[in-house]
Amino acid sequence: MSFDNAYEALTEQNDARWAFGTGFDDPLAGVDTALPPGVDAAVLSGYCLALADDALIASQRLAEWVTRAPELEDEVALANIALDLLGQARLLLARAGRTGEAVRDEDELAYFRDAHEFRNVRLVEQPHGDFAETVARLLVLSSWRLALFTRLTSSEDPVLAAIAAKGAKELAYHRDYAAQWVVRLGDGTAESHRRMRAGFDEVRPFLAELFAVGDVERAATAQGVGADPAAALDEVTAVLEQVCSAATVDAPPIAPATEVSGRVGEHTAHLAPLLAELQGVARAHPEGTW
């Protein structure tokens, strides 16, 4: 790009200079978003919304590490992982908003829903403890999401299948990053070992929910658009055991659960303050675009 002078680059006419305000506000621009035959719009929308909310909330939490991480490389790594998840959230929100009962854009879904309308699992909304707890949670999250996304590459919805195929490549790097740190800390000093174990203790109460089959998952799986989370249990358990064995910490046991909480809007008290920060600017300037 070139402009005659610096001022010209800042004027309205050259708005396209900026990543924000380019007018390209739809991450699915130009993608064929027609609904495949036999797929119910509300089911697909609800399922994509759940996967989007997991990524959006996890991304916001990870971004809190910026300026707080133990060293610069990890600050950059966590921000990169958060950015990947934000990208997945945008694509999925766009898919959810386009196929639901009323067309809603991704900003409306991200910024103008209250806590009880979010469908994320409670694991991702928990506040961060220390770095060990963060990598314990990231290992669980990325292993679980990678197992789901791998299955979703054969979803009946071609858009969701494409989002999953793209996301799976990213999640594999997230899982590797988390696993390397779990091993380093667990098999490190007495103090890092103690903290790594404590990190898994904090994560444990939120594991069962990941594999529970609620109405959203049941309907989406029945239509061939979703993946059965219960079917991913063995794969995730094997990954956690592999990593924890190398890290000399006990792998967290996952008790099968039947009840969902976050997926039906029942959240812990930690979600509302997170949303207040995430949504503050958009709600203060509801006409703003970016």
Added chain:
Amino acid sequence: MTATGLPRAREIAEAVTDPELPMLTLADLGVLRGVELTGDGTVVVTLTPTYSGCPAMAEMRADVHRGLTAGGFERVRVRTALDPPWTTDWISPRGRHRLAEHGIAPPGTAPARGGPVPLRLEPPRAQVRCPRCGSPRTEELSRFSATACKALRRCTDCAEPFEHVKEI
């Protein structure tokens, strides 16, 4: 109108450079997936994102749009193709050469996907040559670098740190 026709449109679109790796064109990167001309004279350019959250994507679309408009094409549409997903295998030989010339180690062959993705806990074996001195003895400092698509490495011979485009 300075120029019309598909060859000219393709030429313009292929010359647009990546905002974050400006030594590469979108064509070198494999992000440019197609240039077509419809019956009503609209140029339709298809791009594919590298990573889901790549912040350069909006810039790329804007740069393509601006380049073609400046080139005299009045109707321009930039499409997104998510499928098949981008892979570093699509970076052209010229693109790889240009990366190395600029001190960024190009990616090796992307891992084949299908079924569960194996988890490797051992440090990856150094298959990445130092783009400055050519030594194969390099080590990974961080799996994520200034952008999600790059890792940070160091050469144990010449001691220089360098970036490496990761295989996805």
